[in-house]
Amino acid sequence: xxxxxxxxxxxxxxxxxxxxxxxxxxxxxxxxxxxxxxxxxxxxxxxxxxxxxxxxxxxxxxxxxxxxxxxxxxxxxxxxxxxxxxxxxxxxxxxxxxxxxxxxxxxxxxxxxxxxxxxxxxxxxxxxxxxxxxxxxxxxxxxxxxxxxxxxxxxxxxxxxxxxxxxxxxxxxxxxxxxxxxxxxxxxxxxxxxxxxxxxxxxxxxxxxxxxxxxxxxxxxxxxxxxxxxxxxxxxxxxxxxxxxxxxxxxxxxxxx
Numbered sequence: 706x707x708x709x710x711x712x713x714x715x716x717x718x719x720x721x722x723x724x725x726x727x728x729x730x731x732x733x734x735x736x737x738x739x740x741x742x743x744x745x746x747x748x749x750x751x752x753x754x755x756x757x758x759x760x761x762x763x764x765x766x767x768x769x770x771x772x773x774x775x776x777x778x779x780x781x782x783x784x785x786x787x788x789x790x791x792x793x794x795x796x797x798x799x800x801x802x803x804x805x806x807x808x809x810x811x812x813x814x815x816x817x818x819x820x821x822x823x824x825x826x827x828x829x830x831x832x833x834x835x836x837x838x839x840x841x842x843x844x845x846x847x848x849x850x851x852x853x854x855x856x857x858x859x860x861x862x863x864x865x866x867x868x869x870x871x872x873x874x875x876x877x878x879x880x881x882x883x884x885x886x887x888x889x890x891x892x893x894x895x896x897x898x899x900x901x902x903x904x905x906x907x908x909x910x911x912x913x914x915x916x917x918x919x920x921x922x923x924x925x926x927x928x929x930x931x932x933x934x935x936x937x938x939x940x941x942x943x944x945x946x947x948x949x950x951x952x953x954x955x956x957x958x959x960x961x962x
Contacts, residue, residue, distance in 0.1 A: 706845075707731075709749075709760035711775050712767035713739035716792060716815075720764055721746050723849070731758045733779065755782040762845070765791045770913025773802050780806065788842045795869060795917040796835070800862040811835070811842025814865065815850070828854035833868075836861055870923030877918055878928050880907045 706728045710717050713734040721743055724730050731747035732740055733755060740748040749755060763783065767775050772793050783789070790811045791799060803810045817830035832850045834843050836859045843859070850857050860868070884904045890897060918924065941949045 706762060707758065707760045709733060709755060709758060709763045709779075710746075711763060711765045711779065713743065714766065714768070717764075717766035718743065720766060723853075731755075731760065752778055752782060755779055759784055760787055762842070763787060763789045765789065765793075768911040768913055769793050769795060769917060770911065773798060776802070776806070780808070783808065788839055790838075790842060790846070794873070794914055795921065796862050796865055797917055797921065800837070809839040809842065811838035811846060812862070813846045813850075814869075815855070817855070831856045831858065833857075833865055834859045835865060866921065867923055869918070870921045871927055873918045874921065874924040874927045875931065877907055877915065878924075878931060880904050882931075884908065 708724055708728050708730050710720050710724075710730065710732045711734075713732050713736070717732060717734070721730055721732055725745040729747075730745075731749055732743060733749040733752065734740055735750055735752075737748065737750045740750075747758065749758070760783065763779065765772055765776060772791055776789060776791075780789075785807075786809070788809045788811060789806065790813065792813055792815055793799060794814060794816075796812060796814075799812060803812070812835040814833040814835075815830075816832060817827055832846075832855045834846055834850075834857060836843070847857055880900075880903055883900055887901075887904070893901070938953070940946075941953060
């Protein structure tokens with residue numbers, strides 16, 4: 706299969722490394738310097754070169770805010786049967802785009818991302834494949850992720866966005882609060898350093914991704930849940946209520962079992 710990867714960032718490089726020895730691959734990125742360490746793949750800096758490559762599958766690995774615009778840039782150079790795909794963490798506008806784009810599509814979300822995951826050892830990681838996509842495209846990614854030992858789940862666009870509103874907004878907003886109240890520590894403890902590492906990773910994410918997570922229509926209710934829990938905890942601290950604290954700790958320990 707001829708596969709075109711859009712974007713030479715961390716995830717684009719990951720897919721090139723993963724696919725280039727079994728398929729004929731090409732990478733498109735207008736910034737040629739980003740591709741200087743890639744090998745065993747065709748490197749394209751001019752969008753018109755895509756027409757000569759004639760990919761069967763396109764994997765869009767650019768940052769979230771550019772995903773749709775880059776699709777629109779390259780589509781005039783794709784043949785009619787080419788399947789297009791994204792790996793975006795938030796699918797807010799993609800369902801509507803795919804409905805009118807004129808191409809078969811497949812949408813997945815490799816939830817191991819480049820920020821924290823060890824891309825060389827993914828057996829404990831997860832990936833989502835959107836069930837509305839092209840059948841053959843879904844089979845391709847299910848096989849690809851499965852060979853890496855990744856746990857694969859299929860769900861609809863709607864189910865995906867609901868899941869992401871919970872699983873991304875709560876840890877991200879909690880991290881924002883930690884960073885907002887943080888003070889410099891000359892001798893930080895282990896727990897503080899671990900939280901700091903997480904905060905640096907989250908805040909290195911693309912602003913477009915952070916914006917989409919926060920502005921997801923479903924995010925507000927989860928953030929309100931964080932506020933309500935903080936209110937309860939503040940009351941326990943203010944009252945020095947040991948009984949209430951014991952019950953609170955018992956409840957939250959049960960949540961993470």
